[in-house]
Amino acid sequence: MIEVSEIETQLEKRIESLVGALLPNAVKIGKEMCVGSIHGEPGQSLRIHVGSGSRRGWWVDFAGGDDKGDALKLVAVVRFGGDIKKAVAWAKGWLGLDDSDPARVEQVKLEAKAHAEEKARAAAIEEEKARKGARRMWHKATPLQRGDLVDLYLQRRGIDLARLGRAPGAIRFNPELQYGWGDQSPRLPAMVSMITNLAGEHIATHRTWLKPDGSDKAGAAELGLDDRGRPNDAKKVRGKYLGGHIPVWKGAQACPLRDVAEGTDVYVSEGIEDGLTAAMADPSLRIIAMIALGNLAALELPPQIGRLIILKQNDPPGSKADQAMKRAVSHHRAAGRRVCFVTPPKGVKDLNVLTDMRGAA
Numbered sequence: 001m002i003e004v005s006e007i008e009t010q011l012e013k014r015i016e017s018l019v020g021a022l023l024p025n026a027v028k029i030g031k032e033m034c035v036g037s038i039h040g041e042p043g044q045s046l047r048i049h050v051g052s053g054s055r056r057g058w059w060v061d062f063a064g065g066d067d068k069g070d071a072l073k074l075v076a077v078v079r080f081g082g083d084i085k086k087a088v089a090w091a092k093g094w095l096g097l098d099d100s101d102p103a104r105v106e107q108v109k110l111e112a113k114a115h116a117e118e119k120a121r122a123a124a125i126e127e128e129k130a131r132k133g134a135r136r137m138w139h140k141a142t143p144l145q146r147g148d149l150v151d152l153y154l155q156r157r158g159i160d161l162a163r164l165g166r167a168p169g170a171i172r173f174n175p176e177l178q179y180g181w182g183d184q185s186p187r188l189p190a191m192v193s194m195i196t197n198l199a200g201e202h203i204a205t206h207r208t209w210l211k212p213d214g215s216d217k218a219g220a221a222e223l224g225l226d227d228r229g230r231p232n233d234a235k236k237v238r239g240k241y242l243g244g245h246i247p248v249w250k251g252a253q254a255c256p257l258r259d260v261a262e263g264t265d266v267y268v269s270e271g272i273e274d275g276l277t278a279a280m281a282d283p284s285l286r287i288i289a290m291i292a293l294g295n296l297a298a299l300e301l302p303p304q305i306g307r308l309i310i311l312k313q314n315d316p317p318g319s320k321a322d323q324a325m326k327r328a329v330s331h332h333r334a335a336g337r338r339v340c341f342v343t344p345p346k347g348v349k350d351l352n353v354l355t356d357m358r359g360a361a
Contacts, residue, residue, distance in 0.1 A: 001099050004072070004088060006112040010095050011071035012057035013115065015050050018071060021094065022078045037063040038077050045228065048074065054123035062228055127240055134195075134205035134239035141172035141192040148173045149189040149214030156215055158355025159276045164283055170194040170247045171272065179209055179223055179232075188218050193272060195237070195244045195291060198300035200256045204239030206246060206291060208272070237291060243300045246289040248275035253286065260286060262304045267342070268296070269311040273352040278311055278342070280355070293321055296328035301337070308332055312341045313350040 011018055019026050019033045025042045026035040031051030036043025038061055045063035049055045057071040067077065076087035091097075098104055144150055144167035151161060151173075161167050170193055177190035188209045195204040209218040220231035245257070248269065253260055260266070267287045269275035275287045290296045301308065310329075315321035329339050344351050 002092070002097055002105055002108055003112075004084075005116075006108050007088060007091050007095070007097065008057075008070055008072045009112040009115045010097070010108065011075070011091055013111075014095070015048065015057045015071055018075070018094075019048050019050070022074065037061055038067070038074075040078070052122070054119050054126055056119075062226065130239045131203060135202050137174075137177075137207070137238055138172060138192055138194050138202065138205045141174040141177075141190075143167065143169070144171060144173055149175065149210055150191045152214035153191065153210050153216070154273070154276065156356075157273050157277075157352055159273065159280055159352075161276075164249075164279060168248055168276070170196075177207060177209065179218075186222055186224075188212065188222055189214060191272070193246050193289075195239070195241045195246055197244045198258050198302065200258065203244050204237050204241035206237050206241075206272075207235065209234045241291055242295060243298045244291070244295075245299060246272060246275075246291060248272055248289050249279040249283070249285065249287040251279070251286045252284040257286070257288065258302045260302065260305060263306040264304070265306045265309055266301065267309045267311060268299065270313060270350075271352075274311050274313075274350050277352045277355055293324050293328070296325070297331040305337075307338045307340050309340045309342060311351055312343045314344055314346070314348060 016028075016033065023033075023035045023040045023046075025040055026033040026048070028034075028050065029044070031049060032047045033050050034044040034048075035041070035046045037046050043063070046059065046061040048059040049057065058068070059074055060068040069077075072084065072087055072091060075091055076082050076084050079090060080086040097108060144161065146162060150171070154161060172192045174190045174192050176187045177192065178185050178187050180186075189212065190210060191208040193206040193208075194202050195206055197203050209223065210216070211218055211222060217234040219234070223232040223234060226232050245268075247257065253264065257266070264286055267275070267278055267285050269278065269287060269289050270291075270293055272289050275289045278285060279287055290299060296310075310325075312325070313321070315325065332339050342351070344354065348354060
């Protein structure tokens with residue numbers, strides 16, 4: 001019997017023909033085929049990767065709430081309202097696969113195995129290339145200095161590194177970092193931060209682009225708009241960071257996270273600014289940033305820590321962020337960790353808002 005994963009492999013191999021059959025208005029732009037949405041109108045918000053490598057067949061629909069998936073899911077959402085069973089049946093017919101032909105079944109299985117091995121090799125090469133690029137980006141930036149634009153930006157957020165006595169070693173400054181690709185992409189000052197795993201390896205690099213005067217994060221005026229008319233995100237990560245963290249502040253112990261003393265509480269913020277706000281309140285704290293809420297459950301933590309204390313944001317009850325937080329907390333508690341919260345006052349988004357001076361007269 002032909003497995004679903006083997007059908008996915010066959011679809012990936014024929015991805016350009018598949019996109020043509022599902023979405024006739026799609027046009028090829030570089031390594032992607034683009035169309036307006038899963039409904040097939042002209043445009044570029046739905047992007048399907050058709051180049052070689054581990055991402056072949058992967059797609060994202062920026063017009064549909066950032067929906068994404070593999071080639072089989074594309075069949076499901078375009079043709080069958082998300083029904084995978086119907087998509088499997090359609091794909092087998094489109095591919096000409098027949099479970100009753102033993103020779104053909106064996107051929108498909110061998111092709112799928114070879115494809116999976118090739119995809120794994122490509123993914124490993126891509127990950128190492130991205131990791132090296134992330135490290136180069138961080139090393140090209142300079143350690144923070146009093147009066148540089150990252151320092152000024154943080155001061156506007158109510159974070160005075162001079163009061164802490166030193167700057168975080170993981171956070172650096174690039175006065176002119178390119179945003180995006182191509183000769184027309186803007187170059188702006190940026191806060192460039194190291195992301196490490198528990199072993200201490202530099203696995204990815206986080207970037208926050210700033211306005212030219214350092215008064216705030218860069219916005220639409222500097223970075224432009226995305227396909228949905230929203231300001232492009234001023235924060236990006238180069239490299240895979242699942243399980244990793246930004247070592248925002250080491251506090252009373254100068255050692256790596258993996259070597260903290262037995263019972264040390266670890267404070268976790270979503271962003272760098274919240275973490276540094278907590279450090280301003282108590283410089284003895286050990287603080288790391290999770291980068292994104294979706295990474296909280298995967299955080300690699302040493303077994304000897306005390307409490308895991310989350311610097312929580314006031315997300316609306318029942319929102320996707322609220323649900324993701326609850327799942328992550330359940331995961332860590334199931335692992336035997338004691339999870340606590342520092343929650344900002346009602347009506348305040350996060351801790352940094354309490355010290356943020358950008359709106360001050």
